[in-house]
Amino acid sequence: MxxxxxxxxxxxxxxxxxxxxxxxxxxxxxxxxxxxxxxxxxxxxxxxxxxxxxxxxxxxxxxxxxxxxxxxxxxxxxxxxxxxxxxxxxxxxxxxxxxxxxxxxxxxxxxxxxxxxxxxxxxxxxxxxxxxxxxxxxxxxxxxxxxxxxxxxxxxxxxxxxxxxxxxxxxxxxxxxxxxxVDNRFFLQQAELFRGQRLQLRKRFGIVGEGPCILFAGKLIAKKQPQALLQAFQAVRAKHACTLLFAGDGELRPVLEAQVRDAQMMDVHFAGFLNQTEIGAAYACADIFVLPSLYDETWGLVVNEAMNFGLPVVLSDAVGCADDLLRQRENGFVVSASRFVIEGADAIAALVADAELRRAYGARSREIIAQWxxxxxxxxxxxxxxxxxxxxxxx
CATH class of the missing domain: 3.40.50.2000 (Glycogen Phosphorylase B;)
Structure with a gap:
């Protein structure tokens, strides 16, 4: 040929x-x-x-x-x-x-x-x-x-x-x-590199305690509605010990940091912008990945990345890859973008409260992403x- x-x-x-x-x-x-x-x-x-x-x-x-x-x-x-x-x-x-x-x-x-x-x-x-x-x-x-x-x-x-x-x-x-x-081989190698270093990685980002870590990775801008995630997290943390890690930067970062300070949420952390060889550390110390976008999220390649690390995912229905990469109640949850504060909180709480569910959903994430x-x-x-x-x- x-x-x-x-x-x-x-x-x-x-x-x-x-x-x-x-x-x-x-x-x-x-x-x-x-x-x-x-x-x-x-x-x-x-x-x-x-x-x-x-x-x-x-x-x-x-x-x-x-x-x-x-x-x-x-x-x-x-x-x-x-x-x-x-x-x-x-x-x-x-x-x-x-x-x-x-x-x-x-x-x-x-x-x-x-x-x-x-x-x-x-x-x-x-x-x-x-x-x-x-x-x-x-x-x-x-x-x-x-x-x-x-x-x-x-x-x-x-x-x-x-x-x-x-x-x-x-x-x-x-x-x-x-x-x-994404380059699955690269991210799988990163996952293997960080295997067994979860506690050290959590300390790197200022995370203390053993509660599950919820991760957002991306630009801190309006269309990704990180403030809705912060509100959902507030509802979850009222009932369960957990932490929230924002990996990324953008115009809403100072707004989010001010809200965290005002509410004295010591379990919310900001990693700032992480480059390609750095972002793996955030995925490796996380237990749940969340992308709550409100609009114009045509795909969301960070979801591909997170799934290579065996993470269960919670996505809004505005995230373009939700139809292909997320199997409802198999490797995570799809919730309404406009009702993310309520529905997102329920989905995150279900995963925070059940370590076995997180493990099963995370394993399914890896199976699915292997074909992508x-x-x-x-x-x-x-x-x-x-x-x-x-x-x-x-x-």
């Missing part, structure tokens, strides 16, 4: 995707080149969600073929449509003799330049996005509809993402499952690439 020459276009290097690119680079049936529109966090950049400069401490580059394109944006920002303007993508696609174009997302001007170039060059387009079905209409909806008419294949990451493609009329035969994954790993994702992308190229490549 001839390798498919696949051009991948993405806004900037992302820590979760580098292992996937390396896995694809090892596959003999794919010849991958990744084009980046901006440098992002390679040398460190300000992350508005965390409210601080972030430079990931795991390698974002190397082990796969990549190229940074000159960004001509007046205000460079991968999150803005005119924040990535890379006219060079047109020439690179024309000269590269590629068989297919893989887009991750479609929000930048450069994505649409690439789409136009691909149409001219008769390159089939594969689309992978985190978006989920929405009732919103307007310019963004019209852009999505135009894009969906031009893709040869949809790389859906999970159930809600598949529903998005279905809502735009993408037929089933053009959809390919490429599960949204980088090699499975690469399998889906390879199959999709050969499928769309097989339609256009001369025999």
């Amino acid at each position: 001839m390798p498919v020459r696949l051009a991948a276009l993405i806004s900037h290097p992302i820590q979760y995707f580098a292992p996937l690119y390396r896995e694809l680079a090892r596959r003999p049936d794919i010849s991958l080149t990744v084009f980046f529109c901006a440098r992002g966090n390679v040398e460190g950049s300000f992350d508005s969600g965390f409210g601080r400069t972030v430079q990931w401490d795991t390698p974002l580059l190397g082990g796969y073929s990549s190229r940074f394109m000159q960004n001509l944006a007046l205000r460079p920002d991968p999150q803005r449509f005119l924040g990535v303007v890379n006219p060079a993508v047109v020439g690179l696609l024309r000269r590269g003799k590629f068989d297919a174009l893989w887009l991750h997302g479609y929000y930048g001007a450069s994505h649409w330049l690439a789409i136009a170039a691909a149409r001219t060059l008769h390159l089939p387009i594969l689309l992978r996005t985190e978006s989920t079905k929405s009732g919103k209409h307007g310019a963004a909806h019209m852009m999505k509809a135009a894009l969906m008419r031009n893709i040869a294949g949809a790389l859906y990451i999970g159930s809600r993402n598949r529903s998005l493609y279905e809502s735009f009329g993408v037929p089933a035969q053009r959809m390919h499952f490429a599960p949204y994954s 790993d980088v090699p499975h994702t690469a399998d889906g992308i390879v199959a999709a690439a050969h499928s769309v190229v097989g339609v256009t490549r001369p025999h």
Whole structure:
């Protein structure tokens, strides 16, 4: 089988995707080149969600073929449509003799330049996005509809993402499952590294006592509603000995810290931002993982991470991965995002009160997440690439 020459276009290097690119680079049936529109966090950049400069401490580059394109944006920002303007993508696609174009997302001007170039060059387009079905209409909806008419294949990451493609009329035969994954091997190695160090790790974060530890990991911002978790925790701690650990940073951190001080909750701790090689310590000392997001949580890869550490999970129904990674009353609970303070407290209390339930749910988490790993994702992308190229490549 001839390798498919696949051009991948993405806004900037992302820590979760580098292992996937390396896995694809090892596959003999794919010849991958990744084009980046901006440098992002390679040398460190300000992350508005965390409210601080972030430079990931795991390698974002190397082990796969990549190229940074000159960004001509007046205000460079991968999150803005005119924040990535890379006219060079047109020439690179024309000269590269590629068989297919893989887009991750479609929000930048450069994505649409690439789409136009691909149409001219008769390159089939594969689309992978985190978006989920929405009732919103307007310019963004019209852009999505135009894009969906031009893709040869949809790389859906999970159930809600598949529903998005279905809502735009993408037929089933053009959809390919490429599960949204983290580097399970890395996190399992971290879990093994920290095995037997639970008490030392708890001391590192200021946790005293033996009560179960409830963990939140992520940006302390409104859409993730950490304040609702704090309120739910207050109800649980009134009946059970337990602790709450916030691993992350963001604009709501000082608000949360003030609430904790005012209520004299000595069992709430703030770890601050933890990098990729540091976050494992938080998962390893935790007993329950909670993500209470209120809106726009299209997936939640921290859930994948937590499940690799064998943690039971409590998720709001606004968390995109809840339909795929959480089996109700098998490895955790899904509760209403708008009623998280009440329903979340009940779910957390059930786990805090029952060590055997936590153990059983945690073991089930590991079983489930084993199928959501980088090699499975690469399998889906390879199959999709050969499928769309097989339609256009001369025999």
